[in-house]
Amino acid sequence: xxxxxxxxxxxxxxxxxxxxxxxxxxxxxxxxxxxxxxxxxxxxxxxxxxxxxxxxxxxxxxxxxxxxxxxxxxxxxxxxxxxxxxxxxxxxxxxxxxxxxxxxxxxxxxxxxxxxxxxxxxxxxxxxxxxxxxxxxxxxxxxxxxxxxxxxxxxxxxxxxxxxxxxxxxxxxxxxxxxxxxxxxxxxxxxxxxxxxxxxxxxxxxxxxxxxxxxxxxxxxxxxxxxxxxxxxxxxxxxxxxxxxxxxxxxxxxxxxxxxxxxxxxxxxxxxxxxxxxxxxxxxxxxxxxxxxxxxxxxxxxxxxxxxxxxxxxxxxxxxxxxxxxxxxxxxxxxxxxxxxxxxxxxxxxxxxxxxxxxxxxxxxxxxxxxxxxxxxxxxxxxxxxxxxxx
Ligand code: GDP
Ligand code: ZN
Numbered sequence: 241x242x243x244x245x246x247x248x249x250x251x252x253x254x255x256x257x258x259x260x261x262x263x264x265x266x267x268x269x270x271x272x273x274x275x276x277x278x279x280x281x282x283x284x285x286x287x288x289x290x291x292x293x294x295x296x297x298x299x300x301x302x303x304x305x306x307x308x309x310x311x312x313x314x315x316x317x318x319x320x321x322x323x324x325x326x327x328x329x330x331x332x333x334x335x336x337x338x339x340x341x342x343x344x345x346x347x348x349x350x351x352x353x354x355x356x357x358x359x360x361x362x363x364x365x366x367x368x369x370x371x372x373x374x375x376x377x378x379x380x381x382x383x384x385x386x387x388x389x390x391x392x393x394x395x396x397x398x399x400x401x402x403x404x405x406x407x408x409x410x411x412x413x414x415x416x417x418x419x420x421x422x423x424x425x426x427x428x429x430x431x432x433x434x435x436x437x438x439x440x441x442x443x444x445x446x447x448x449x450x451x452x453x454x455x456x457x458x459x460x461x462x463x464x465x466x467x468x469x470x471x472x473x474x475x476x477x478x479x480x481x482x483x484x485x486x487x488x489x490x491x492x493x494x495x496x497x498x499x500x501x502x503x504x505x506x507x508x509x510x511x512x513x514x515x516x517x518x519x520x521x522x523x524x525x526x527x528x529x530x531x532x533x534x535x536x537x538x539x540x541x542x543x544x545x546x547x548x549x550x551x552x553x554x555x556x557x558x559x560x561x562x563x564x565x566x567x568x569x570x571x572x573x574x575x576x577x578x579x580x581x582x583x584x585x586x587x588x589x590x591x592x593x594x595x596x597x598x599x600x601x602x603x604x605x606x607x608x609x610x611x612x613x614x615x616x617x618x619x620x621x622x623x624x625x626x627x628x629x630x631x
Contacts, residue, residue: 249293271291271435294381294384327365330362338535359380386402389401407436409496410441417500419456432567440469444476445474461604462571484506569611
């Protein structure tokens with residue numbers, strides 16, 4: 241960050257109140273951590289300030305009416321032919337970039353190719369310069385959120401799977417496959433870590449008898465009190481689909497959840513006429529825009545953008561996620577502030593206000609049990625539900 245940027249950052253921060261500054265700093269720290277996890281040694285390590293400035297710029301842009309690029313505000317090529325766009329597909333050594341109405345093929349520079357698994361993801365905002373007949377990526381802009389998963393060959397390394405996501409819709413089926421709240425907990429921890437917001441869709445409610453509806457509601461009670469939207473829906477009957485559309489309007493999102501819960505069905509329902517299953521995507525946005533079939537970014541009516549890639553479909557909690565695990569349990573926060581030790585893990589420490597809240601019934605036992613299991617604690621007396629390894 242140069243002097244001028246630093247001064248600008250200082251000016252912008254000075255305008256904020258304490259609460260807002262704390263909130264932004266926390267987000268910036270989280271984003272930086274996510275970015276660092278995907279980096280190899282050679283690249284410049286971004287500073288906290290880089291992320292703070294990016295977040296502040298975004299807020300200003302949003303306030304001025306230039307919110308997240310929706311493709312409408314086509315960024316015109318610069319004098320030198322440079323452009324800005326959104327990555328909608330990634331292949332070996334190259335990517336497809338949507339820039340205004342154009343989808344452009346762009347090659348990646350060598351350093352990005354080398355760390356392509358972590359360096360670039362669908363949803364990334366990039367700068368391009370002309371190269372021969374096509375384009376070349378010159379920069380990947382800082383991300384506002386990043387979903388990662390562990391590299392299958394090296395669990396300590398993270399792979400970027402989708403960038404700049406606003407909402408991760410965690411999808412479960414009320415029945416078939418059976419509902420395991422513990423899976424929801426794992427997803428919520430992973431989403432919290434990405435910097436995106438979580439929402440919960442409970443699909444296939446059409447399959448439930450009245451008695452089963454009651455049971456499902458009981459199981460999900462702890463989630464209804466969390467600061468995340470919960471929508472009961474059925475892609476089959478259409479119940480709740482408009483609520484979901486409203487919830488996702490204007491957002492870039494991904495659907496995560498076990499196979500068979502209805503993610504493709506929902507994508508189809510939201511797209512009305514699209515054939516998500518075949519992967520043949522045509523953007524039906526009324527402006528004649530056409531997105532190539534290699535795209536993993538679906539533009540749906542209502543300004544909903546969905547990223548669906550095999551990586552997203554395999555998205556789950558990886559080993560490294562145990563760091564700051566408690567952040568993924570939003571209802572712990574007000575109590576955690578009152579624990580005797582500041583670095584309390586809410587497991588064996590005396591004076592733990594979270595454990596006291598569990599005993600008082602203020603925090604659901606099932607959620608606390610999930611937390612302890614994720615923490616790697618085996619001496620919790622409660623039985624698991626056998627769902628640990630199924631995400
Ligand atoms: P995905 O693996 O998460 O993408 O799940 P799919 O969208 O492929 O759905 C799995 C199966 O569940 C398909 O046979 C769907 O027709 C069915 N399905 C999806 N949504 C519903 C629903 O709301 N109710 C019922 N009864 N079946 C559904
Ligand atoms: Zn504690």
